Amino acid sequence: MHKTVLLGETIDSLNLKPGMTVVDATLGGGGHSELAIQKIGEKGTLIGIDLDQTAIDEFKKKIKNKKGSKVYLVKDNFINIRQILKDLKIDKVDAVIADLGWRLDQVKNKEYGMSFQVDAPLDMRLGKEGTRTAYHIVNSWKEDSLVEIFFKYGEERSARKIAKRIVERRKEKEIETTKELEAIIVGNSKTRRGINPATKVFQALRIAVNNELENLEVFLKEAIDVLNNKGRLAVVSFHSLEDRLVKQFFRANTGGCICPKELPVCVCEPEKKLEVITRKPIRPSEEELKENPRARSAKLRVAERRLSLENKNKK
Ligand SMILES: C[S@@+](CC[C@H](N)C(=O)[O-])C[C@H]1O[C@@H](n2cnc3c(N)ncnc32)[C@H](O)[C@@H]1O
Structure with a gap:
């Protein structure tokens, strides 16, 4: 069974309130989604996305007959987050979660041919x-x-x-x-x-x-464009390449000048789109690591959307 990593830390970092709309872009076993649903309650809406149909089917079973938020489940790549929301006639959301990588059951399942721990035909496609x-x-x-x-x-x-x-x-x-x-x-x-x-x-x-780094880059750009002003994006990554990409993306969107040092004056007129909430990434606690040593490389970074006055007025 997949154990959700940095569960409380991720959900707490999003400041979820009853009635909010949340996208879980990597539904997986649904640990983050379930806790988010508790926070946003019956008036809230959750959109769960996963490339893997198994994740969608399992979560459907899990929430069947349960009272709670309005839930939409979509089998798709998270790079399509904007179109997915458009199809659902949802304009902007209050929070987006991405818990990158794979579930333990995908790694251990022969069908995915992912790990050397399981003898299987070489495949590795999540979707x-x-x-x-x-x-x-x-x-x-x-x-x-x-x-x-x-x-x-x-x-x-x-x-x-x-x-x-x-x-x-x-x-x-x-x-x-x-x-x-x-x-x-x-x-x-x-x-x-x-x-x-x-x-x-x-x-x-x-x-x-799975084109992971390219997908992550596209996803981050799209995700901040679907966030309401002060909406939050939380990303849990598991290796340094992903974490570096998230860190650099957040930094590049905080409105700091990115002109080459040689230029005497700033010409890039950077737009501030994000406020970084986690100056350093949040890591799993000792307690979590004792229960789930696989969480050891996890890092959570969170940023908050800032819409310019002009964009706020468009809403
Ligand atoms: C680490 S698991 C998420 C676990 C989940 N947060 C939980 O609590 O159980 C990552 C999930 O993201 C999915 N995934 C990976 N890349 C994706 C992508 N580009 N688009 C949509 N889903 C993706 C995988 O199929 C997997 O189910």
């Missing part, structure tokens, strides 16, 4: 759509492209060596399963500090298959 699977990348991408994603998304120092081994092996036979790939990566490498040497390459492949 099961499109043709870009881990199998496709590993068996057909050029060696240089493999090196690039292992370096960039996995921060894997042996990227070159591992990519070379993969390309040599696939000349003999296609690499079909998670365990086959693990064996090629691990080779004679030793476990580093109890961590399987295949961890970083598998992370890199999951990011590449």
Whole structure:
């Protein structure tokens, strides 16, 4: 079972009140959504989005026959948040939650072919759509492209060596399963500090298959545009690449000058769209880590929307 990470911290950070409208852009097991529903009550509205139909179906079952907020559940990519709300005839919302990554049950389920802990056909697509699977990348991408994603998304120092081994092996036979790939990566490498040497390459492949960093960038831009003035965006991330992206995005939208240092005067006329609420990311408590060691890399960042006077008047 997936344990929701930073549950209380995320929901508390949103200042939810009865009657508010909230988007949970990564519904998953619905832990954040359930607590949000308690806060916004019967007059509130929750929109739950997930790429994975299983998450939608399970949450539907969970809330069946329960009294509470108005709930809309949508199977889609969160990059489409603006269109999703438009289709539901909702103009602006009071809060958006994104708890990035995967659920434990996705990682452990053979169907997703995500982890070297489970022997399964290499897949890794969260939404099961499109043709870009881990199998496709590993068996057909050029060696240089493999090196690039292992370096960039996995921060894997042996990227070159591992990519070379993969390309040599696939000349003999296609690499079909998670365990086959693990064996090629691990080779004679030793476990580093109890961590399987295949961890970083598998992370890199999951990011590449699901276009995660590009999606996150688009999502952040879209999400702040659907927020009411003083509406809040909370993002929980699980690796440094995502966290860096969120931090930089928040900073770039706080209205500080982003002109090159060489310019004597500011010409960028930055618009202040956000106020950062968490100067440092919120991390799980010792207590949470004891119960759920998987939460150790989680970081929560929160920002509040600021609409310019002109935009406020448009509402
Ligand atoms: C860490 S889980 C969320 C857990 C949830 N907060 C809970 O309390 O159980 C992340 C979820 O986001 C979904 N997801 C990942 N990328 C997505 C995207 N681009 N669009 C929509 N859903 C996405 C995954 O399928 C997964 O169910």
